[in-house]
Amino acid sequence: MEGEDAKTMNLRSELEKARAERGLWSEGDRIVAAVSGGPDSMALLHMLASLADEGKLSVVAAHVNHGFRIEESARELEVVTAYAEKLGVPCETALLDMPSYIEETRLNGQAASRERRYAFLHEVALRRGASAIALAHHADDQAETVLMRLIRGTGLTGLAGMLSKRREKNVELIRPMLRMKKSDILRYCREHGIPYCVDSSNEERYYFRNIIRLDILPYLSQHNPQLPQSLQRLAEVAGAEDDWMEKQTEALFAQLVTISPDECAVSCTGLSGLHVALQRRLIKLILSYLSQETENISFEQIETMRLAASPHAPTTWRTDAGARVRCLREYDVMRWLRLPRNELPEADDYEYEAGRDQASLTAEPSGWTFDFIREAAGLGRKPASRYEACFDASELAYPLIVRNRRPGDRIHVLGLNGSKKVQDMFVDEKIAPSERARYPLLFDAAGRLLWIPGIRRSSHALTGSRTEDVLFVRARNE
Known part of the structure; x- marks a missing residue:
């Protein structure tokens, strides 16, 4: 006593x-x-x-x-x-x-x-x-x-x-x-x-x-x-160990996570290479960075996102994580997006026209700009990358059109027999699903898909020995 x-x-x-x-x-x-x-x-x-x-x-x-x-x-x-x-x-x-x-x-x-x-x-x-x-x-x-x-x-x-x-x-x-x-x-x-x-x-x-x-x-x-x-x-004991692990996770967050407005991204390889305990903590820290309402996100939801980054998981995938956050896997990148109205804003259809004498066009929803340069045959430059293309201007129907993909769009690929779905081209080239709805395509007024910049040119309006008027097109994503 x-x-x-x-x-x-x-x-x-x-x-x-x-x-x-x-x-x-x-x-x-x-x-x-x-x-x-x-x-x-x-x-x-x-x-x-x-x-x-x-x-x-x-x-x-x-x-x-x-x-x-x-x-x-x-x-x-x-x-x-x-x-x-x-x-x-x-x-x-x-x-x-x-x-x-x-x-x-x-x-x-x-x-x-x-x-x-x-x-x-x-x-x-x-x-x-x-x-x-x-x-x-x-x-x-x-x-x-x-x-x-x-x-x-x-x-x-x-x-x-x-x-x-x-x-x-x-x-x-x-x-x-x-x-x-x-x-x-x-x-x-x-x-x-x-x-x-x-x-x-x-x-x-x-x-x-x-x-x-x-x-x-x-x-x-x-x-x-x-x-x-x-x-x-x-x-x-748990508090001391939790504090130590949280500091380790904060260091990994600074090292591995790319931050942009309303978004966090990390490579799947980097995430899945961590110890499982740090994987879970890093995901929770990312969610807490994007939202103040994460207390109701369950262990099962965290685990679903963690497993989605594994090498054996599908390379494109998405889920609503809760707390107004959407999680997407886009090949080797896991992305978490803060949603303003419980939904990821979808891209509206867009369409821009370029007349015969127009020098440039910016498709604002996509962030891409197209430069159009008319040159005489034999004097023009040659494409230096997949972001440049040459067309026989006499075989094009004007105005040219820059728009995003619509269901059923196909391209007659140069060097291949027949046509191929644009959607399949995006998959083959590993274009992130979140970018596909805004990605620009170049058509002519006859509805022919001429070019998917950065990916593939079509077999339409090829330049040759009889070409007199060349349209050189450069696409810039800025």
């Missing part, structure tokens, strides 16, 4: 030890303490106030009345403000009408309350110039969180539970009591005469966390009395 009392008396030194080990704050910082009125947050307020009395930091209490339990909430407000005044700590309060807000927004009650509560805490921190917001979660809370996530299904990140320090909106959210047991906190309150309130909703089995605390943890603890401590240690 004496050992327990000594440990309880040293909770404040444990708080300072946690601060030093985890860099929770620096001496002289201002901290906003989130105080609900329960024993945990009131003990935290007492500890921080004692440090403030010694000039080691300054503290501001912040209390939110959510408007759910009318009488209890009024009592909590009274207890918090009175005790903050006794400690000489400034106290800011907010009265929220959460029932009306939830009805208006249709949000989950707990999620809506957390959103409004944290918004108030951040507002106080900004106005008061605080560097951190202190939350009173303790070791028992951590054990409950880890067990909840285990039951619902989680990975290493979920096993890490609540972090002792996390940056949000330029303020650190800190949890300096994560290693303290609830029983020690209650004893600390008794020994220091700290008043607190008991939230009756903590006994309602409507909430899953309450079922964990009231039923599941006590039952499992019959088989391992140290289960809460074991879960808390698991969270610490």
Whole structure:
């Protein structure tokens, strides 16, 4: 018992030890303490106030009345403000009408309350110039969180539970009591005469966390009395390893991922060459880069995208990843696109005409420009690449037309008997599916496909010994 009392008396030194080990704050910082009125947050307020009395930091209490339990909430407000005044700590309060807000927004009650509560805490921190917001979660809370996530299904990140320090909106959210047991906190309150309130909703089995605390943890603890401590240690170990792996993934993101507006891309070879754990993490990091709504993306969805990059998977493929992101494989490239309206914008059909004397034409949806140069036979230049072509101008019907592919388009390929589908040409040349709908084709007014720039010329309007008038065409994709 004496050992327990000594440990309880040293909770404040444990708080300072946690601060030093985890860099929770620096001496002289201002901290906003989130105080609900329960024993945990009131003990935290007492500890921080004692440090403030010694000039080691300054503290501001912040209390939110959510408007759910009318009488209890009024009592909590009274207890918090009175005790903050006794400690000489400034106290800011907010009265929220959460029932009306939830009805208006249709949000989950707990999620809506957390959103409004944290918004108030951040507002106080900004106005008061605080560097951190202190939350009173303790070791028992951590054990409950880890067990909840285990039951619902989680990975290493979920096993890490609540972090002792996390940056949000330029303020650190800190949890300096994560290693303290609830029983020690209650004893600390008794020994220091700290008043607190008991939230009756903590006994309602409507909430899953309450079922964990009231039923599941006590039952499992019959088989391992140290289960809460074991879960808390698991969270610490998982947290450290998760942090290390996240840093490795961030380095790989910088090395392997090509970023452009609303898009991330990585080579399939590069992705599939990583350890499977890093493959999954890199995909999750890419999704988080493109969207703030990734919490509901499942393990199965991540795995589907990971396997799509393997050497044995189809070379063209796409899926909606969720969170307004679409994933595509285009040969050796995996692409993730942020969707503005839940759909990848499809290219509209386009068509541009070039008259006999026109020098150039830009097909804006494709980004390609065509230069038309008329030259006398025998004096003209020769094509230097597949992006240049020569035609017998006398065999062309004007105006020339630049447009994108339509269903059924075929080209009479030079050197081959018969015709071939443009779609098949795109596949053969490994033109990415996302580019095919915008890729420009050159026709004449008779509807003959003359040229797929960069790919193949047709057998129409070939130049020869009898050609007198040559049209030299150059295509540029800029």
